[in-house]
Amino acid sequence: MGRLIAFIILLIPGIMAAYGIKLMRDSVFNKLLEPYPVLWLQFSLGLLFTILGIGFFAGFLLNRDRKKGTVSKRFQK
Structure with missing residues (x-):
């Protein structure tokens, strides 16, 4: 159950980043989408x-990696 919740938590920002890339691509090719003036x-x-x-x-x-202890010294708190 914990892995499913973590997947959902990571899925939302992933979709948001993909939508952001789509918005930037459409702007470069001069395609104005509906809600943006x-x-x-x-x-x-x-x-x-x-x-x-x-x-x-x-x-x-x-x-997550800090909790596991798999980061190098400069990234530890």
């Missing part, structure tokens, strides 16, 4: 979603 706002939100999604995923993995 201008391209620069669409690109900015895509960048924000991507950074937040990847950052959450990386922090989750770092925290």
Whole structure:
């Protein structure tokens, strides 16, 4: 059960990061999507979603590895 919850916790930021990459790609190719009024706002939100999604995923993995004790000395608290 714990692994399923961890998978769901990681799935949500992964989807958010993928959507952010899609928003940035559409902005580069000048395809404006419906809820966004201008391209620069669409690109900015895509960048924000991507950074937040990847950052959450990386922090989750770092925290897990710290608990296991498999990180190098400079990443330990």
